[in-house]
Structure formats: C-alpha cells, structure tokens
Amino acid sequence: MSSDFSNLRVDFPVLDQHVGGHPLVYLDNAATTHKPRAVIDAVARFYERDNSNVHRGLHALSMRATDGYEAARARTARFINAADSAEIVFTSGTTASVNLVAQGWARDNLKSGDVVLCTEMEHHSNMVPWQIVCQQTGATLKYIPVLGEDAEGGLDMEALDQLLTEQVKLVAFTHISNTLGTINPAAEICAKARAVGALTMVDGAQSAGHEDVDVQAMGCDFYAFSGHKMAAPTGIGVLYGRRELLDHMSPWQGGGGMISVVRYDASEWKPAPERFEAGTPNVADAVGMHAAMDYLDSVGRPKIGQHEAELAALAYDRLSELPGIRLLGPRSGEPRAGLVSFAFADVHAHDVVTFADQDGVALRGGHHCNQPLMHKLGLPSTTRASFYLYNTPEDVDALVTSMRRILNFFGAG
Amino acid sequence: MSDLTDLYQAVILDHNKRPRNRGKLPQATRVASGDNPTCGDNCTVYLKMEGEKIGEISFEGSGCAISQASASLMTTQLQGKTLAEAESEFDEFKNIVTTGEEPADFSEVAAFAGVHAFPARIKCATLSWHAAIDALNKPDQPVEN
Numbered sequence: 001m002s003s004d005f006s007n008l009r010v011d012f013p014v015l016d017q018h019v020g021g022h023p024l025v026y027l028d029n030a031a032t033t034h035k036p037r038a039v040i041d042a043v044a045r046f047y048e049r050d051n052s053n054v055h056r057g058l059h060a061l062s063m064r065a066t067d068g069y070e071a072a073r074a075r076t077a078r079f080i081n082a083a084d085s086a087e088i089v090f091t092s093g094t095t096a097s098v099n100l101v102a103q104g105w106a107r108d109n110l111k112s113g114d115v116v117l118c119t120e121m122e123h124h125s126n127m128v129p130w131q132i133v134c135q136q137t138g139a140t141l142k143y144i145p146v147l148g149e150d151a152e153g154g155l156d157m158e159a160l161d162q163l164l165t166e167q168v169k170l171v172a173f174t175h176i177s178n179t180l181g182t183i184n185p186a187a188e189i190c191a192k193a194r195a196v197g198a199l200t201m202v203d204g205a206q207s208a209g210h211e212d213v214d215v216q217a218m219g220c221d222f223y224a225f226s227g228h229k230m231a232a233p234t235g236i237g238v239l240y241g242r243r244e245l246l247d248h249m250s251p252w253q254g255g256g257g258m259i260s261v262v263r264y265d266a267s268e269w270k271p272a273p274e275r276f277e278a279g280t281p282n283v284a285d286a287v288g289m290h291a292a293m294d295y296l297d298s299v300g301r302p303k304i305g306q307h308e309a310e311l312a313a314l315a316y317d318r319l320s321e322l323p324g325i326r327l328l329g330p331r332s333g334e335p336r337a338g339l340v341s342f343a344f345a346d347v348h349a350h351d352v353v354t355f356a357d358q359d360g361v362a363l364r365g366g367h368h369c370n371q372p373l374m375h376k377l378g379l380p381s382t383t384r385a386s387f388y389l390y391n392t393p394e395d396v397d398a399l400v401t402s403m404r405r406i407l408n409f410f411g412a413g
Numbered sequence: 414m415s416d417l418t419d420l421y422q423a424v425i426l427d428h429n430k431r432p433r434n435r436g437k438l439p440q441a442t443r444v445a446s447g448d449n450p451t452c453g454d455n456c457t458v459y460l461k462m463e464g465e466k467i468g469e470i471s472f473e474g475s476g477c478a479i480s481q482a483s484a485s486l487m488t489t490q491l492q493g494k495t496l497a498e499a500e501s502e503f504d505e506f507k508n509i510v511t512t513g514e515e516p517a518d519f520s521e522v523a524a525f526a527g528v529h530a531f532p533a534r535i536k537c538a539t540l541s542w543h544a545a546i547d548a549l550n551k552p553d554q555p556v557e558n
C-alpha cells in the first residue's frame with residue numbers, strides 16, 4: 001500500500017468495538033462513513049457553546065452561529081473550488097440537492113419534446129427525480145447504456161454521442177457509481193453536453209470525499225453530494241450550482257429565510273443561496289461538515305482515494321479466486337473507485353451479509369438503489385464491500401476469509 | 414447475538430438446496446405474488462384448489478436461503494389445507510419467527526425459530542406465506558402460466 005493510514009483509525013471512535021465477538025471490520029462506507037473525533041467534537045462544541053438560530057439574530061450566540069454556518073459555506077466552496085460561496089446551497093443531502101434542481105430548474109425549463117439524459121448506472125436519487133419532472137413537463141427521459149455483461153465497460157460513450165441531440169436539455173450522471181465502482185469521465189461528459197447546449201447535473205455522492213473535486217475544471221453546472229458519505233454528519237449536504245443558473249431558478253420550498261419581501265398576496269425571493277434554504281437550516285451539521293472537510297484535506301483526498309482504490313483492487317483480485325463468484329464493474333487492472341460488488345451463483349447476498357456480520361464484517365447486500373441496473377445484469381442483488389481511509393489490507397483478509405467460510409457452509413466452496 | 418447455526422438449521426439448508434414444489438403449476442386456479450423491495454426477493458405461489466382445500470401448491474421466485482427454504486416448507490405444510498387452516502398455520506409460523514418459541518408438536522417449521530434473533534430476516538421468512546394467503550383469498554379462475 002502506498003499510504004499506511006492505520007494510525008488514523010484511532011481518530012474514529014466507532015471503529016473501536018467488537019461485533020459478534022470479532023473486531024468490527026466496517027466495509028459499508030458507500031452507504032455511510034464514520035466520523036472522526038474532530039467532527040463529533042465540532043458538533044458537540046457548537047451545541048455546547050454557540051447553539052442559536054442563524055440570520056435573524058442580533059445577539060452574540062446568533063452571530064456566532066451565523067458565522068459558523070457561513071464559514072462552512074465558504075469552506076465548502078473551497079472544497080470543490082466553486083468560484084463563489086453564493087454557489088453553495090446547503091441541503092439535507094444528495095437526494096434533496098437533485099430534487100431541488102429537478103423542481104427548481106427543470107420543472108420551469110423543460111417542455112414536451114425536450115430530453116433529459118441519465119445513465120443506466122444511476123442511483124435512484126439521480127433517476128427518480130427526473131422521472132417525476134419528465135412526467136410533469138412532458139419531457140422524455142433517456143438513458144446512456146452501460147457496456148458489458150458485468151457492466152465492466154462503463155458508459156457507452158459512442159451511444160452518448162448519438163443521444164446528444166439539440167433536444168437534450170440536461171445530462172444527469174454519477175461521477176462514481178456506488179454499485180459498480182466505475183469512475184465516469186465527468187469533464188468529458190460535461191464538455192460534450194455543453195457542446196449541444198445541455199446543462200449537467202453531477203452526482204458527487206461517491207466522489208466528493210474521495211478525490212480533489214474542482215467543479216470549474218470539471219465544467220459541470222450542478223454538483224451534489226452528502227456530508228455523511230465523507231466523514232461529516234448525516235442530514236447535511238450540498239448543491240453546487242453555477243451562479244447565473246441559481247439566480248434564475250425558482251425557489252423549491254417557501255418559508256422563512258428565503259424571502260426578501262412578503263406581502264399577503266405575494267413575496268419576493270432572496271438571491272441564491274438563501275432562496276433555496278427555507279426554514280431553519282441544519283447549522284450544527286454544517287459546522288460538523290466544515291470540520292470533516294478540514295480533516296479530509298489534512299490527510300489529503302488524493303491519497304485517500306488512492307488508498308481506497310488499492311484496497312478495492314486487492315479485494316477484487318482476491319475475491320475473483322472464489323468459486324462461482326461474479327464481480328461487477330471494471331476488470332482487474334482497470335481504474336476502479338474504492339468499492340467492489342459481487343454475487344455468488346449459489347448463495348444469496350442476504351445470506352452473505354448475515355454471515356459476514358457474524359464475523360464482524362459489515363457489508364451491504366441488495367440492489368444498492370439501482371434496481372434497473374440489477375435487472376439488466378440479471379441479478380436480484382449483490383454484495384458490496386466499500387472502503388474508506390481507515391480500512392486496511394487486513395480488512396480485505398477478513399472479508400475474503402468470511403466469504404470462504406460462507407461458501408463452505410453452503411456447500412458451494 | 415445468536416449463533417448462525419440456529420438460523421441456518423439443517424432443515425433450512427436442505428429446503429434451500431432441494432426446494433419442494435418449486436416451479437409453475439399447470440392448471441393452477443389461483444396465484445399471488447409478493448416481493449420484498451428492499452432486498453429484491455420475490456415469490457409467486459400457485460394453487461390448484463379442490464373445493465375448499467388446496468389440492469396442489471407450488472412456488473417460484475428468487476431470494477435468500479431463508480426465503481427459499483420457507484417457501485418450500487410452506488408448500489409442504491399447506492397441502493390439503495383450507496383457508497382457515499392455512500391462516501392458523503401462518504399465525505403459528507409468525508409466532509415462531511417473531512418470538513423464537515418452538516411449537517409443542519414436533520414439526521419442521523420449528524427450524525425457523527432461529528430467525529427471531531435476526532429481525533431483518535423475518536420478512537424473508539414470511540414472504541411466501543403472505544403470497545399463499547393472498548392466493549387463497551382469491552376466487553378460482555384459470556391462471557395463465
């Protein structure tokens with residue numbers, strides 16, 4: 001391994017426990033990651049010292065809370081290299097961010113005959129909001145196919161060229177697939193979309209905390225991610241949107257904090273980002289996410305991404321030796337993000353996950369919020385192991401040992 | 414946490430490996446399906462009624478060992494039963510998988526007592542039973558399959 005992060009494990013209190021009599025081996029990081037002490041402390045400190053509502057207060061605590069919240073926004077802008085803090089909208093997570101664009105931008109700007117392009121590997125949260133808004137507006141939703149019987153070929157970029165007509169108004173795609181571990185060529189897709197005048201919505205749920213993200217270099221119009229998948233608390237997430245777009249978008253929800261003038265008959269909106277943050281925001285978790293960003297960048301996101309990718313590649317190669325296994329996504333030696341999905345011919349993912357849990361190994365089994373892709377691949381479900389900075393090669397050993405035990409138990413090994 | 418051999422008893426492994434009454438049923442007169450969207454398990458139960466009683470029963474579907482074994486065993490339990498009898502068998506089965514209490518009479522369904530220690534798996538065990546009861550509640554009509 002190029003980086004040994006095992007000394008960082010002590011930063012994550014939750015890792016210090018046993019499950020089923022075995023030390024916890026947490027390999028469900030694509031679902032949610034653990035939080036370092038620095039993040040837990042930042043949230044606790046906020047509640048202990050600064051807790052107050054933001055924006056409308058003139059007292060000391062309210063001003064501190066407002067400062068903390070806005071400092072988190074500025075930090076987030078730096079985290080993804082947005083040109084301006086006003087381009088950062090705080091949401092509850094990726095799902096809320098995508099829905100905000102669907103209802104705040106797409107609903108007003110799509111009409112019958114228009115096309116939204118999505119991919120076959122999309123998480124339901126970057127698929128269903130487009131289905132809804134296409135039904136509302138009469139636009140058509142089309143999918144960029146995924147190549148290969150095990151989806152090893154990634155997105156069909158030739159098909160993308162065919163699909164990218166002038167009718168396409170938006171291309172919504174995931175930067176990194178949570179099911180396959182595929183890393184999509186985000187900048188290339190954004191450039192192609194721009195060439196036909198389409199906007200781009202990038203789902204960064206699996207990329208933001210794993211590599212240096214530069215939304216300007218990527219050239220996307222919208223980028224969404226969730227704090228909880230990158231060492232920050234649950235319930236806080238981000239929508240980045242280019243300022244010209246956000247300033248012309250309708251509010252998604254109405255309420256306090258997002259208005260400049262309210263009369264009984266109608267109101268006027270504040271500019272972005274406040275326009276999209278109706279109601280009391282999640283101040284404490286924004287402060288916690290700020291601490292998470294500092295933590296991740298003190299370690300170095302490129303190093304984190306490389307570490308996870310090496311663990312996933314090791315897991316892929318070791319698992320491929322098991323009988324009756326089918327591994328999804330990029331083949332050995334191809335670029336792969338920090339996760340591996342697989343299925344056994346004779347043992348269902350649920351049995352695998354229940355078994356592994358007894359060995360202290362936390363995995364995820366199911367369709368990973370990607371039912372149509374599972375259907376296309378002819379699989380009811382898969383088992384997924386996903387890595388983060390605190391995982392080690394020994395965790396891969398524990399995974400493989402547990403899988404061998406399961407296969408033996410079911411007489412399939 | 415309970416031991417895995419409690420969950421995956423020999424009876425369960427056997428029914429999983431060699432499911433009984435698996436496949437479509439020619440001349441079925443009632444059919445119902447259920448699925449478990451969180452895990453992708455699905456199960457279809459076919460019945461051929463003889464009067465008020467189940468004459469023949471079969472199931473199809475995919476899922477984990479617990480759901481497949483449960484479906485297989487369910488078909489052997491409900492053969493020849495009426496709706497009322499099937500409902501009371503299902504009640505007993507639900508009691509076993511939710512409380513872990515084993516029935517007084519010796520029965521293969523007791524093998525499912527271990528499920529109660531794995532609450533996330535109770536739905537896997539009851540999926541096929543729900544489909545069977547749904548099917549029993551339907552009127553007879555020719556089923557295309």
Ligand SMILES: Cc1ncc(COP(=O)(O)O)c(C=O)c1O
Nearest residue numbers: 093094095123125178203205226
């Ligand atoms: C690729 C991808 N997109 C979107 C989401 C949804 O994120 P959240 O549930 O935090 O809104 C996830 C998380 O499961 C994901 O992996």
